[in-house]
Each structure stands twice: as C-alpha cells, then as structure tokens.
Amino acid sequence: MGSADHQRAHLTSRPKLPSRTDVPSDARVLVLLAHPALHRSRVNGPLARAARAVPGVTVHDLYESYPDHDVDVPHEQALLLAHDVVVLQHPFYWYSTPSLVKEWIDQVLLFGWAYGPNGNALMGKTWIHAFSTGGPAEAYGPEGHNRFTLRQLLAPLEQTAKLCGMRFLPPFAIHGSLRLDTAAIAEAASRYQALLTALREGLRPRDDSHERTEVVTHWEAP
Amino acid sequence: MSEGEKIFTHALVYLGAALVVVPVARRLGLGSVLGYLVGGVLIGPYVLDLVGDAGTDVLHFAEFGVVMMIFLVGLELEPERLWRLRGTLLGLGGAQVGGSAVAVGSLAMVAGLPPIQAATVGLIAAMSSTAIAVQQLSEKGWMKSDAGQRAFAVLLFQDLAVIPMLALFPWMAGATEDGGHGSAHPLATLGAVAAVVVLGRLGVPPLMRAVASSGLRELFTAAALALVIGVTVLMGLVGLSPALGAFLAGVVLANSEYRHELESDIEPFKGLLLGLFFLSVGAGIDFAAVAANPFAVFGALVAVLAVKGLVLFGLGRAAGMARDQALILGVSLAQVGEFAFLLLGFTSALGLLPAAVVAPLMAVTALSMAAGPLLVTVAERWILPRWVATRTTREHDVEDEGAQVIVAGYGRFGQIAARLLRATGHRVTLLDVDNEQIEIMKRFGARVFYGDAGRLDLLRAAGAERARVLLVAVDDPAKALEIVRVARTHFPDLALLVRARGRVDAMELVATGVEGAYRETMDSALRAGTDALRLLGMPAHQAERMARTFRRHDERAMRDLAALRHDTGALQATARERIRLLEQVLADDASTTVPDDGWDADAIRTGQNRIT
Ligand SMILES: Cc1cc2nc3c(=O)[nH]c(=O)nc-3n(C[C@H](O)[C@H](O)[C@H](O)COP(=O)(O)O)c2cc1C
Numbered sequence: 059m060g061s062a063d064h065q066r067a068h069l070t071s072r073p074k075l076p077s078r079t080d081v082p083s084d085a086r087v088l089v090l091l092a093h094p095a096l097h098r099s100r101v102n103g104p105l106a107r108a109a110r111a112v113p114g115v116t117v118h119d120l121y122e123s124y125p126d127h128d129v130d131v132p133h134e135q136a137l138l139l140a141h142d143v144v145v146l147q148h149p150f151y152w153y154s155t156p157s158l159v160k161e162w163i164d165q166v167l168l169f170g171w172a173y174g175p176n177g178n179a180l181m182g183k184t185w186i187h188a189f190s191t192g193g194p195a196e197a198y199g200p201e202g203h204n205r206f207t208l209r210q211l212l213a214p215l216e217q218t219a220k221l222c223g224m225r226f227l228p229p230f231a232i233h234g235s236l237r238l239d240t241a242a243i244a245e246a247a248s249r250y251q252a253l254l255t256a257l258r259e260g261l262r263p264r265d266d267s268h269e270r271t272e273v274v275t276h277w278e279a280p
Numbered sequence: 281m282s283e284g285e286k287i288f289t290h291a292l293v294y295l296g297a298a299l300v301v302v303p304v305a306r307r308l309g310l311g312s313v314l315g316y317l318v319g320g321v322l323i324g325p326y327v328l329d330l331v332g333d334a335g336t337d338v339l340h341f342a343e344f345g346v347v348m349m350i351f352l353v354g355l356e357l358e359p360e361r362l363w364r365l366r367g368t369l370l371g372l373g374g375a376q377v378g379g380s381a382v383a384v385g386s387l388a389m390v391a392g393l394p395p396i397q398a399a400t401v402g403l404i405a406a407m408s409s410t411a412i413a414v415q416q417l418s419e420k421g422w423m424k425s426d427a428g429q430r431a432f433a434v435l436l437f438q439d440l441a442v443i444p445m446l447a448l449f450p451w452m453a454g455a456t457e458d459g460g461h462g463s464a465h466p467l468a469t470l471g472a473v474a475a476v477v478v479l480g481r482l483g484v485p486p487l488m489r490a491v492a493s494s495g496l497r498e499l500f501t502a503a504a505l506a507l508v509i510g511v512t513v514l515m516g517l518v519g520l521s522p523a524l525g526a527f528l529a530g531v532v533l534a535n536s537e538y539r540h541e542l543e544s545d546i547e548p549f550k551g552l553l554l555g556l557f558f559l560s561v562g563a564g565i566d567f568a569a570v571a572a573n574p575f576a577v578f579g580a581l582v583a584v585l586a587v588k589g590l591v592l593f594g595l596g597r598a599a600g601m602a603r604d605q606a607l608i609l610g611v612s613l614a615q616v617g618e619f620a621f622l623l624l625g626f627t628s629a630l631g632l633l634p635a636a637v638v639a640p641l642m643a644v645t646a647l648s649m650a651a652g653p654l655l656v657t658v659a660e661r662w663i664l665p666r667w668v669a670t671r672t673t674r675e676h677d678v679e680d681e682g683a684q685v686i687v688a689g690y691g692r693f694g695q696i697a698a699r700l701l702r703a704t705g706h707r708v709t710l711l712d713v714d715n716e717q718i719e720i721m722k723r724f725g726a727r728v729f730y731g732d733a734g735r736l737d738l739l740r741a742a743g744a745e746r747a748r749v750l751l752v753a754v755d756d757p758a759k760a761l762e763i764v765r766v767a768r769t770h771f772p773d774l775a776l777l778v779r780a781r782g783r784v785d786a787m788e789l790v791a792t793g794v795e796g797a798y799r800e801t802m803d804s805a806l807r808a809g810t811d812a813l814r815l816l817g818m819p820a821h822q823a824e825r826m827a828r829t830f831r832r833h834d835e836r837a838m839r840d841l842a843a844l845r846h847d848t849g850a851l852q853a854t855a856r857e858r859i860r861l862l863e864q865v866l867a868d869d870a871s872t873t874v875p876d877d878g879w880d881a882d883a884i885r886t887g888q889n890r891i892t
Binding site for chain 2: 075094123126151
C-alpha cells in the first residue's frame with residue numbers, strides 16, 4: 059500500500075474519544091471497574107476483558123470515564139437503576155479500594171436517593187466485590203501478618219451496602235495475584251466469568267450459608 | 281535617458297522618498313499619510329525638483345489607488361454592518377455632509393463664488409479623508425472608542441454620498457451652462473451600471489472559480505486586478521467616474537465567497553498606489569498658486585478646517601457625545617479628503633468649476649490633508665490631556681452594584697468567567713470600553729457598564745473598595761498591566777486574576793505579584809493535547825495525569841523565569857534547562873520501567889514488601 063493509501067485508511071478508521079458507558083435496557087450485572095493504571099495491570103485487565111465477553115454484563119471503567127475524578131452523578135445513578143447487581147472490580151489497595159471508588163460512593167450514593175427517607179433507589183439490589191490481592195490468603199486473618207480478615211477490612215463497604223438496603227455478597231477474591239503466571243490468570247478469568255454468568259442468571263449464594271463466608275474463590279451453584 | 285530608464289528612475293525617486301520620509305514621520309507620531317505628503321513636497325518641483333513634468337502622469341496613475349480603495353470600501357460594505365450603523369450613519373453622517381456643505385458653501389458665496397459653484401465647493405469640501413482619518417484613529421487606538429465608531433459611520437455615509445454627487449454634478453453643470461458636455465448619455469450610464477451589476481453577480485463568480493481551480497496564486501491576483509481595471513475602463517468609455525464603477529463592483533461582490541480573496545489580493549496594490557497617490561498630491565501642490573494668493577489659500581484652508589471641525593464637534597455634542605469624544609470626531613474628520621481631488625477633477629472636466637477655482641482648491645485640499653494629522657496631534661497632546669484630567673465621572677456610567685467580583689473586559693474571555701460566577705449566584709459587575717459589544721450584550725439582557733478599568737475613579741465607582749476579586753479580562757496586555765498597577769496601588773486587598781496572552785505577558789504579570797495569570801490558550805491546548813494522547817491509545821486517567829504534570833512543571837518554570845526575566849542571558853539558560861527537565865519528567869512518566877508511580881506493583885513484587 060502506498061503512503062497515500064495508508065493515510066486514507068487512517069482517516070477512514072478515525073478513532074473516536076471514548077464516551078460514557080451507555081445505559082443498557084436489559085442488562086442486570088454492572089461491573090464498576092476501578093484500576094488507576096490498567097495499562098500496567100496483570101490481573102484486572104484480563105479479568106475486565108473476560109467480563110466484557112459475558113453477555114448481559116455492562117463493564118463501566120471508572121478511571122477511563124472520570125480521569126479527573128469528576129463523577130457524573132446522574133449518569134451513575136441511571137446506570138445503577140438499570141442493573142440489579144453491582145460488581146466492584148478492583149485491585150486491593152491499602153486494605154481498601156482505589157481512591158476513585160471512595161469518591162464514587164461519596165458522590166453517587168446520595169441522601170434521599172440511596173439512603174435516608176425515600177432513599178430506596180438501590181433497595182434489594184446486590185453488591186459484590188471482585189478484587190485481586192497482592193498477599194496470599196493466609197496473610198489475612200488473626201494469624202497472618204495483615205492481622206484482619208478481608209471481610210473485616212471491608213466492613214465500611216459492607217455497611218455502606220447495608221445502609222442502602224442492598225445485599226452484600228462475600229467478595230470474589232484472587233489471592234497472591236503478584237505471583238500468578240499467565241495460565242493461572244486465565245484460569246482466574248474463567249472463574250470470574252462463571253461468577254458473572256451466575257449473577258446474570260439471578261443465582262445467589264444462599265444467605266445463611268454465606269453470611270459468614272470469608273471470601274469466595276470458586277463459584278458453587280447453591 | 282530612454283523612456284524605460286526614466287520610469288525606473290522615477291519609481292526609485294518615489295519609493296526612496298517613501299522609504300526615507302514615512303518612517304521618520306511615523307517616529308515623530310505624525311502618521312504615514314502626512315509622511316507621504318511631505319515626501320511628495322520634497323521631491324516636487326518646489327524643493328528638490330526630482331520628478332519634473334512626470335508628476336501629473338504619476339498622479340493619474342496613482343489615482344488608480346483611490347479607485348482601488350473605493351473598490352475595497354464597496355467590498356467591505358456588508359449590508360448587516362450598514363444596518364447596524366444606520367442611526368449614526370444617516371443621522372450624524374447626513375447632518376455632517378449637509379451641515380458642512382451649507383456652511384462651507386455659504387463662506388464660498390461670501391468669498392464671491394456664484395451659488396451653484398459655491399454649492400459644488402461646499403459639497404466637495406464636506407468630504408473627509410477616509411485614508412487619513414482611519415489611519416489616524418487606528419494609530420491612536422481610537423478606532424473602538426465612541427468617536428472612532430461614529431467617525432467610521434460618518435465616513436461610510438460620505439462614501440455613499442459620493443455616488444449621488446457624481447450623478448448630481450453633471451446635472452448642476454447643465455444648470456450653469458448649456459449643459460450636456462462631459463456628462464454621460466443617460467442610457468449609456470444605465471447600461472454600464474447594469475453591466476457592472478450583472479457581470480459582478482453572474483460573470484465574476486464562475487470566472488473566479490475557474491481561476492481558483494487553476495491553483496495559481498498569481499492568476500488570482502491578475503484576475504482581481506483585471507476586474508478593477510476592467511470596470512475603470514468600462515466607466516471611462518461611458519464617461520462615468522471609475523470610482524463609481526469600482527464602488528459598485530465592490531458592493532456587488534461584497535457577499536460573494538471570493539470577497540476575502542479579492543480583498544487580500546487588492547490590498548497591497550491599494551496600499552502602494554495610495555502611498556504613491558499621496559506622494560504625487562504632495563508633489564503636485566501648486567505652491568506658485570499658493571504664493572500668488574497666499575492669503576486666499578490659507579484663509580480658505582483655515583476656514584474649511586474650522587468650519588468642518590466645529591460642525592462635527594457641535595453635531596457630536598448634540599448627539600450626546602462626551603466632550604473629548606466630540607473633539608476627536610471633529611479633528612479627525614476636519615480635513616478635506618481624497619474624494620475631493622476626484623470630484624474637483626470631475627467637476628472641472630464638466631466645466632462646473634473654472635480652473636481658477638480648482639487650482640487653489642487642490643492646494644487647499646492637499647494642505648488640509650497635511651494639516652489633518654497635525655490637528656489630531658495638537659488635540660491629542662495639548663487639549664485632550666487637560667479635558668481628561670478635569671473631566672468628571674460623568675462619562676462612564678458605572679454604578680456600584682455591591683459586586684463581589686468586578687470583571688474588566690467583557691469579551692470572549694470575560695464572558696466565560698463571568699457566566700460561571702453568575703451561574704453560581706455571585707454578584708458580578710461588568711465593564712467594557714467597546715460600545716458595540718455593550719449594545720449586543722444589552723440585547724442578551726446583560727448589563728455591561730461603559731468605562732476604562734484603568735482609571736482609579738472608575739474602579740472606585742464600580743465598588744473596588746469592597747469587592748473581593750478583580751478579574752482583568754481585557755485582550756490588550758499593556759492595558760491589563762496598567763489596570764493591575766492601578767488596582768494594586770489603590771486596592772491592596774483586591775485579589776487580581778488576569779488574562780495573559782502568552783508566556784511573556786504571563787511572566788510580566790506574575791512578577792507584579794497578581795494572584796493569578798492565565799494564558800489564554802493554555803487550558804484548551806492542554807485539553808487538545810490530552811485528547812490526542814487518548815486517541816493514540818493512552819488510558820484517560822494516565823493522559824490526564826500527564827497533562828497535569830506538564831502544567832505543574834510549566835507553571836513552576838514560568839514562575840522561576842518571571843523572577844529572572846530582566847537578565848536575558850540567565851533567562852535563556854534557565855529556559856533551556858527547564859525544557860530539558862520537563863522532557864525528562866515526561867519521559868519518566870511515560871516509561872513503565874521507572875517506578876515513578878503510586879500504582880507500580882512490579883516494585884512491590886520484586887522488593888520484599890511487608891504489605892503483601
Ligand atoms: C498502591 C498499592 C497498594 C496496595 N495495597 C495492597 C494491600 O493493602 N493488600 C494487598 O494484598 N495488596 C496490595 N497491593 C497489591 C495489589 O493488590 C496488586 O498489585 C494488584 O492486586 C495486582 O492486580 P493488577 O495486576 O490488576 O494491578 C497494593 C498495590 C499497590 C500498587
């Protein structure tokens with residue numbers, strides 16, 4: 059191809075700036091992806107790609123949508139209303155989520171909408187975390203060097219979901235993610251897909267058995 | 281010497297005179313038109329006598345510059361603009377031409393001219409010089425002032441008034457004598473005018489399209505010149521004024537898509553030929569006629585200038601203009617203009633005015649054009665400062681609205697900032713010096729006060745004592761600095777946020793210690809750059825961080841440089857150093873192997889970090 063042709067090909071396939079995630083009419087599972095440097099990610103990047111491949115799942119990349127942390131509140135609320143399940147997918151950072159998730163919570167879960175009088179927009183929906191940790195499973199617990207369990211560390215988030223009348227499912231965790239090889243990451247991605255498919259189909263872990271479950275790593279049909 | 285050599289020698293004489301005298305005149309603050317006229321006098325027969333009898337030939341040739349100027353005037357007559365100025369145009373313009381014609385005509389009668397000749401002289405003398413007036417107004421920065429705007433409208437009216445005059449004079453000539461001689465046959469006239477209109481509408485656009493598709497720049501220029509010359513020739517054939525034809529052609533083409541193209545093609549020729557025109561007018565001043573009857577010539581000169589100036593001043597005041605603005609209007613339009621040469625030539629050809637009248641009037645006109653810039657200079661140096669010093673706050677209409685923020689300059693920049701402030705429920709007082717802008721804003725319901733924010737009394741009247749922020753959004757860097765100085769000195773508690781054109785202006789402002797200096801293009805350019813990074817595939821959050829890093833370093837560099845700005849050597853060295861540093865920083869940021877980032881898991885993996 060001559061250089062002129064090459065240029066023309068370039069022009070016709072002109073890239074567009076990504077716009078906000080569309081609000082779909084039929085999907086039920088919303089993945090809120092929060093990774094501040096996805097281009098460096100070894101685990102969450104492949105996981106997000108896997109999630110996008112599951113039909114009926116909306117993947118919404120928060121750091122791509124709000125690079126300046128300026129969250130579009132009405133848009134986020136519309137997305138929430140259009141889904142039944144909210145999956146917060148992120149790397150575990152400093153025993154919590156990356157900072158934009160906190161900003162997102164502060165801005166979007168408004169008084170009178172998500173909680174408080176008449177604040178029942180999210181009532182009955184499901185909240186679940188899907189995260190990768192650097193540390194191995196044994197590091198989390200009274201005996202481990204991180205001293206607390208993951209559920210204990212997630213307490214503020216769990217209570218946030220509860221206050222909004224949402225059901226908080228045990229988090230889906232990928233442990234020791236820094237040392238996973240490519241095959242292990244691919245395997246984790248397919249486990250993640252299984253989880254999303256089940257959530258999409260409205261399957262939930264039985265409440266009583268999961269109330270105290272620490273984390274889930276494999277999806278088991280109830 | 282052969283004919284060819286002669287032409288070159290003369291060209292050299294004229295160009296040389298322009299090159300020597302005009303810069304000196306500009307340096308002395310006298311304006312280029314006066315420079316050309318003086319240059320002309322110097323090379324003329326009464327001083328150096330370098331042009332000899334070629335002078336009149338050159339004048340004929342140079343008159344073509346006037347034709348071009350009138351063509352351009354026509355081109356610029358957008359109907360919308362005319363409509364916007366209609367009040368001033370018809371009111372003030374009509375009154376000026378009518379008033380001056382009657383006043384000068386009466387004086388001419390008193391001096392012994394028969395009524396028809398006197399009326400002719402009055403009408404001709406009512407014309408001012410667009411070339412001189414516009415040049416003067418823009419040189420002094422008055423174009424946008426009240427006086428400037430009105431002067432422009434009056435000049436436009438005069439341009440338009442020439443057309444009926446060109447039709448009227450033959451008729452008046454008919455009234456003086458047996459009539460008819462020199463005036464065109466009415467049918468031929470109509471035919472020629474129709475030809476110009478039809479050709480301009482139907483013939484020129486396809487021609488221009490064909491020329492444009494050839495892609496040859498010089499062909500376009502040739503076509504533009506051919507157009508103007510063609511009209512001139514056509515008009516000559518039917519005995520009409522070429523200026524009239526050119527004007528018509530210009531108006532017809534004003535709405536065509538080739539307007540700007542034509543403008544930029546003709547403009548340089550016009551500039552050069554008009555310069556030549558003024559030179560030859562200078563060279564052509566008949567000092568013999570002046571010397572033969574110095575009192576008559578100078579008497580007429582003084583009388584015309586005084587009468588026209590006073591009429592304008594009076595009309596301006598009557599129209600509600602401030603005293604200084606009316607004075608500016610008066611002095612900038614008092615001279616008799618280039619149209620007069622044309623009309624004098626025309627009327628003498630018609631036999632309407634005898635040569636004994638035309639020759640001294642030519643001298644008066646030339647002298648008045650020379651005196652025009654002088655008059656402006658005198659007014660500017662000696663009268664205006666006194667008036668401005670003693671004038672009260674009556675002229676601006678600023679009120680204290682109890683504003684939290686005063687916005688000086690309500691243009692493209694000020695509007696955005698002010699809208700944000702207003703939208704968030706803040707009290708904002710708006711100031712501007714552009715009447716047209718103020719009028720437009722008024723139509724959109726925004727109240728903008730007229731007044732120069734560089735004046736202490738005005739800032740005080742706007743409530744600067746109690747306001748928290750002064751947002752200086754004027755587009756002129758020198759004016760911005762002036763406002764900053766006044767505000768800093770007299771209102772030390774007022775925070776100053778200032779629009780800067782570019783880096784140099786921003787540095788200057790930072791050095792004065794303003795709270796904020798904002799380069800006009802910085803934010804949009806950074807956003808465009810960020811979007812480009814994203815289109816190249818960089819994640820949005822990373823691109824955003826890059827842009828912020830870039831901005832932070834750039835701004836820090838500017839602050840450091842501002843401190844050094846007077847030591848040029850140091851300034852350059854530091855600038856180079858800063859650029860190197862910035863490049864280094866960005867390269868680091870862009871590279872994934874450098875652990876410069878809070879989210880670098882690789883560092884955790886390879887190190888023995890307890891967190892995991
Ligand atoms: C700023 C930062 C804080 C982190 N904090 C923790 C932590 O508190 N607990 C933990 O197990 N891993 C922590 N990690 C490791 C990340 O969880 C790990 O790098 C990530 O899950 C890998 O996923 P990715 O390849 O998608 O980036 C941290 C990493 C970074 C960069």
